[in-house]
Amino acid sequence: MTDQRSLADVLQQRPSFNPESLSVAEAAQIIDQLVTPVGAIESLALRDTLGRIAAVDVLSTLDVPAHDNSAMDGFSVRSADLRPGASTTLRVVGAALAGRPFLGSPQPGEAVRVMTGALMPFGHDTVIVQEVVQVQGEQITVPPGQLAGQNRRLRGEDLSRGSVAIPSGRQIGPAELGLLASLGIAELKIRRRLRVAFFSTGDELRSIGEPLAEGQIYDSNRYTLFGMLRRLGVEGLDLGVVPDDPAALERTVAAAAASADVVVSSAGVSVGEADFTRSVMGRLGEVGFWKIAMRPGRPLAFGKIGQALYFGLPGNPVAVMITFLFLVRPALIKLAGGTANGLTTIQVRAAQPIRKRPGRTEYQRGAWVPSPTGEMTVQVMANQGSGVLSSMAQADCIVVLAHERPSIDAGEFVDCVPMGSLF
Numbered sequence: 038m039t040d041q042r043s044l045a046d047v048l049q050q051r052p053s054f055n056p057e058s059l060s061v062a063e064a065a066q067i068i069d070q071l072v073t074p075v076g077a078i079e080s081l082a083l084r085d086t087l088g089r090i091a092a093v094d095v096l097s098t099l100d101v102p103a104h105d106n107s108a109m110d111g112f113s114v115r116s117a118d119l120r121p122g123a124s125t126t127l128r129v130v131g132a133a134l135a136g137r138p139f140l141g142s143p144q145p146g147e148a149v150r151v152m153t154g155a156l157m158p159f160g161h162d163t164v165i166v167q168e169v170v171q172v173q174g175e176q177i178t179v180p181p182g183q184l185a186g187q188n189r190r191l192r193g194e195d196l197s198r199g200s201v202a203i204p205s206g207r208q209i210g211p212a213e214l215g216l217l218a219s220l221g222i223a224e225l226k227i228r229r230r231l232r233v234a235f236f237s238t239g240d241e242l243r244s245i246g247e248p249l250a251e252g253q254i255y256d257s258n259r260y261t262l263f264g265m266l267r268r269l270g271v272e273g274l275d276l277g278v279v280p281d282d283p284a285a286l287e288r289t290v291a292a293a294a295a296s297a298d299v300v301v302s303s304a305g306v307s308v309g310e311a312d313f314t315r316s317v318m319g320r321l322g323e324v325g326f327w328k329i330a331m332r333p334g335r336p337l338a339f340g341k342i343g344q345a346l347y348f349g350l351p352g353n354p355v356a357v358m359i360t361f362l363f364l365v366r367p368a369l370i371k372l373a374g375g376t377a378n379g380l381t382t383i384q385v386r387a388a389q390p391i392r393k394r395p396g397r398t399e400y401q402r403g404a405w406v407p408s409p410t411g412e413m414t415v416q417v418m419a420n421q422g423s424g425v426l427s428s429m430a431q432a433d434c435i436v437v438l439a440h441e442r443p444s445i446d447a448g449e450f451v452d453c454v455p456m457g458s459l460f
């Protein structure tokens with residue numbers, strides 16, 4: 038793994054750094070400065086690269102399509118043969134299908150029956166769709182109003198030889214698989230998969246399958262983390278539940294940091310608990326305890342243990358998801374060698390007023406609601422409690438209310454990140 042910078046180096050360059058009140062933007066910058074993409078590269082068969090990140094620019098070795106071809110079923114013609122403003126009668130001298138070209142050389146006044154994907158016959162530049170053509174035996178009549186070059190796909194219009202088909206850092210999705218296949222590429226160089234170890238802490242937590250005693254709850258954070266990591270295409274290592282016990286925590290963190298690129302834990306970083314967590318982490322590596330001016334998600338431990346990045350997320354289930362999505366996820370994407378985080382932010386009018394305190398970034402669960410005129414607006418959901426996962430499951434988007442922003446009036450634009458762009 039590439040050597041990463043130390044947290045102390047990065048913080049030294051920030052004289053105004055205040056661990057008790059850090060803006061989301063500042064925290065994200067510090068995290069970003071600590072991340073250097075992993076260097077290791079592997080070659081995989083095309084289908085196995087789905088979800089992985091291209092490690093090199095893939096250049097097109099071909100023109101795609103390789104030849105001019107018909108975009109429609111119809112008749113190919115030479116546009117110079119068509120009479121402007123009047124219909125034209127042409128003689129059909131043959132046919133061309135996808136994969137079965139017409140090998141002759143049509144003469145002036147001659148048309149060829151062509152199917153979609155068929156190579157354009159020699160000298161022909163235009164295709165007339167079959168629906169507008171009158172056919173009488175060997176003859177066709179083409180109505181006026183055709184445009185030269187219509188219904189023809191040009192050689193190289195998708196990709197031209199030597200151009201970048203897939204840039205390094207691009208995550209391979211279904212479209213990329215198809216694009217690579219269209220170039221005849223069977224194998225691709227990709228970055229190695231990240232390993233992310235994760236665990237939950239808390240004496241009250243039980244795992245699925247265990248009975249619940251009074252005051253105990255099922256651990257849900259390991260499931261949301263599993264899902265978010267899986268969707269990112271990283272390898273998750275589930276280390277289970279660790280009790281609120283310094284020795285157990287130290288053992289788990291040490292083992293996790295030795296076997297993973299990134300360690301993510303939840304809970305045990307709130308005020309009462311931070312002291313013992315801090316001392317454990319401090320013994321193992323460099324860890325900062327930050328209070329981030331965000332809601333949900335205020336307490337966060339962040340640091341490096343050996344070469345591994347460490348994220349100690351808060352305990353509340355929604356806070357775990359929000360801090361993961363907006364602080365951990367971008368770091369994982371960069372570490373994995375990715376160049377785009379895929380987040381789409383759209384501006385939508387608020388359906389109702391939204392209460393917001395300036396001086397912190399708020400992430401509220403939102404639902405799309407059409408206004409009486411049919412325009413899409415966003416309504417923040419009623420229960421924004423940081424433990425309420427059901428509204429996270431129902432939400433259409435996360436409404437991101439910027440640090441300085443005060444309360445919002447109905448009708449004002451707010452930034453919305455659709456759920457589909459987060460997972």
Ligand code: AMP
Binds near residue numbers: 259303304353
């Ligand atoms: P803590 O940060 O440990 O004070 O936890 C804050 C809240 O989150 C408490 O109500 C915990 O019970 C809850 N919590 C912590 N970890 C989990 C978990 N893995 N799954 C569900 N709830 C949790």
Ligand code: MG
Binds near residue numbers: 238239304305310
């Ligand atoms: Mg706890």
